[in-house]
Amino acid sequence: MPKITFITSEDETISVEGTSGSVMQLAVDNDIKGIEGDCGGVCSCATCHVFIHPDHFAKTGAPGEIEKDMLELDDNVTEYSRLCCQLEINDNLDGLIVTVAQ
Amino acid sequence: MKNSKFSDPFDKARQEKGYGEMNDQDDPVTMVLRLKDVRKCAHNWKTYQSGAVPGRIVIPSEVHIRDTRQIPFEVDPPMHKTYRDLIEEWFKRPLLPEYQAELVSIIEDIVDKALTKNGPVEVVEEFALRIQSRALTLLLNIPYKESETWISWGTHVFRSEDSALDGSKANILYDYIDAQIENAVKNPGKDLYSILLNTNIEDRKLTREEVKGIMILTFAGGRDTVINSITNTVAYFAEHKESLQLLKDEPEIIGKAVEELIRYFAPLTQMGRVATQDTVVCEHAVKKDTRISLCWASANRDETVFENPNEVVLDRKINPHVSFGFSHHKCLGATHARQIMKILLQTLTKKVTSIEIVDAQEKIEELGEFKRKVGFNSLTIKFNK
Numbered sequence: 001m002p003k004i005t006f007i008t009s010e011d012e013t014i015s016v017e018g019t020s021g022s023v024m025q026l027a028v029d030n031d032i033k034g035i036e037g038d039c040g041g042v043c044s045c046a047t048c049h050v051f052i053h054p055d056h057f058a059k060t061g062a063p064g065e066i067e068k069d070m071l072e073l074d075d076n077v078t079e080y081s082r083l084c085c086q087l088e089i090n091d092n093l094d095g096l097i098v099t100v101a102q
Numbered sequence: 103m104k105n106s107k108f109s110d111p112f113d114k115a116r117q118e119k120g121y122g123e124m125n126d127q128d129d130p131v132t133m134v135l136r137l138k139d140v141r142k143c144a145h146n147w148k149t150y151q152s153g154a155v156p157g158r159i160v161i162p163s164e165v166h167i168r169d170t171r172q173i174p175f176e177v178d179p180p181m182h183k184t185y186r187d188l189i190e191e192w193f194k195r196p197l198l199p200e201y202q203a204e205l206v207s208i209i210e211d212i213v214d215k216a217l218t219k220n221g222p223v224e225v226v227e228e229f230a231l232r233i234q235s236r237a238l239t240l241l242l243n244i245p246y247k248e249s250e251t252w253i254s255w256g257t258h259v260f261r262s263e264d265s266a267l268d269g270s271k272a273n274i275l276y277d278y279i280d281a282q283i284e285n286a287v288k289n290p291g292k293d294l295y296s297i298l299l300n301t302n303i304e305d306r307k308l309t310r311e312e313v314k315g316i317m318i319l320t321f322a323g324g325r326d327t328v329i330n331s332i333t334n335t336v337a338y339f340a341e342h343k344e345s346l347q348l349l350k351d352e353p354e355i356i357g358k359a360v361e362e363l364i365r366y367f368a369p370l371t372q373m374g375r376v377a378t379q380d381t382v383v384c385e386h387a388v389k390k391d392t393r394i395s396l397c398w399a400s401a402n403r404d405e406t407v408f409e410n411p412n413e414v415v416l417d418r419k420i421n422p423h424v425s426f427g428f429s430h431h432k433c434l435g436a437t438h439a440r441q442i443m444k445i446l447l448q449t450l451t452k453k454v455t456s457i458e459i460v461d462a463q464e465k466i467e468e469l470g471e472f473k474r475k476v477g478f479n480s481l482t483i484k485f486n487k
Contacts, residue, residue, distance in 0.1 A: 038436060038437065038440070039361055039421075040357035040358065040360075040361065040440075041357075041358075042358060042361045042418065042419065042420060042421035042422070043420045043421065043422050044361060044421055044422050044423050044424075044426075045426075045432070064420075066407065066420055066422050069138060069141070069422070070422060073141055073142065073145045073428075073429065086420075
C-alpha cells in the first residue's frame with residue numbers, strides 16, 4: 001500500500017497509507033490539518049494546496065493547465081505546488097512527502 | 103426539457119470582447135465575463151475593492167436601503183481576514199456528523215410531506231423556502247420553531263415583484279435582527295448572536311453594529327441562492343429521470359453532482375467591486391470609483407475551460423466553477439449550502455422515483471443587454487414515490 005507523509009504547518013509529521021482515491025481524500029479522512037477539500041476534489045476550491053518534496057516531484061509531475069491557473073493566484077505558490085485532489089493514489093506515489101500550504 | 107434548461111446569455115459577449123455592460127440605478131457596471139479574468143479581478147482586492155460604501159458592491163445596489171456594512175463581505179484585507187478568522191470555524195460546523203444528522207431529518211421530513219400531499223406542491227414556497235429556513239436554524243444554532251417566522255416572510259423579503267429593491271421589505275429583516283440582538287444581549291445563549299456579542303476583536307468586543315453586519319450577511323447571502331439551488335435541482339430531476347436513477351445506482355458521485363448542478367445554475371449571477379484606480383478590463387477602460395462585476399454565471403460557462411459548458415455532466419471530474427466566488431471573499435456559507443444539496447440529492451434518490459412539472463413560472467433577471475434565467479417565481483410539481 002502506498003505510504004504518503006504529510007508535514008503540517010505546525011510541523012507535525014503524519015504518515016498514512018491509502019489504496020485508492022485522491023491524496024486530498026486520504027488527507028481529509030485522516031484529519032490532516034490544513035487540507036479541507038471543500039469541493040470534494042473537482043479542482044474548484046483550492047483548499048488542498050500542498051508543496052511536493054523537491055526530490056519527489058517526478059513522482060507527481062507538474063499540474064495540468066486548469067490546476068495551474070488555480071495555483072497561479074495563490075499567494076504561497078511555488079514551483080512544487082500541487083492541488084492534491086488532482087493526485088490519484090497509486091504505487092508510484094509510495095514514499096511521497098508533501099508539506100501542507102498555509 | 104425546457105424548464106430545466108438554463109441558457110447562457112453571455113456567450114457572445116464573452117467570446118467576442120470579454121465584458122458586458124449594464125446600468126443599475128445610475129451606477130453602471132462593467133461585467134467581467136471570462137473565467138480567468140473573473141478570478142484575477144476577484145483576487146486583486148487592491149484595485150477592485152469590496153470595502154466601498156455599504157451596499158454598493160451588490161447588484162442591484164443596496165446603497166439606498168442599507169447603511170450597515172455586511173461583514174466580512176464588505177471589508178478588504180487585512181481587516182477582512184481578522185473578521186473572517188473569528189467566524190470561519192462556526193461556519194464549518196456543517197461538517198459535524200450531528201449537524202448533518204439534523205439536516206437529514208429536516209430534509210426528509212419536508213420531502214415526506216411533499217410525497218404524501220394530496221395534490222401538487224409549489225416548490226419555491228412549500229419546499230425550497232422551508233428547507234432553507236429550517237436549515238438556517240442549524241447554522242444559527244437557534245430553536246427550530248424560529249424558522250416559522252422566516253417562512254411567513256415569503257420569498258420576497260428582499261426583492262419584490264415590482265421593483266428590484268424594496269426598502270420596506272428589507273427593513274423587516276433589519277428590524278428583526280436588531281430585536282434578536284437585543285434579545286441575545288439580555289438572555290445570552292449558545293446561538294450565533296450570543297457567540298458574536300461575546301467575541302473579542304483586537305482587545306474589544308464586537309459592536310452591535312458589527313454583529314448586525316455579520317447576521318445580515320448570513321441571512322441575505324443564503325436565502326435566494328439556496329432557494330434557487332433547491333428549486334432548480336427539482337426542475338432538473340423532473341426532466342432528467344435517468345439522472346435520479348444514476349445517482350441511485352452510483353451514490354459515490356453525489357459530491358460531484360452537487361458541484362456540477364451549482365456550476366450550471368450559478369445561483370448568484372454576479373458580485374460587484376469598486377475600482378480604486380483607473381484600470382483596464384479586456385482592453386476596456388474602467389474609471390476609478392466605477393463598478394465592475396465578477397460574473398460567476400458567465401465564467402461557469404467559459405468554453406475555453408469547460409468541455410460542453412451548457413450540459414449538465416453530473417460526474418464532471420474537473421470543475422473549477424466559481425459559483426461560491428473565488429479568493430478572499432469566497433462564500434462563507436458554502437459548507438452549509440453543499441451539505442443541504444448533498445442531503446437533498448440523497449433524499450430524493452432514496453424516496454422519489456419521478457417528478458412531474460405541472461406549471462413553471464421562470465424568474466428572469468434583466469441585466470442591461472442580457473436577460474438571465476436564475477430560477478423560478480413558482481414551480482408546481484408532483485412528486486411520485
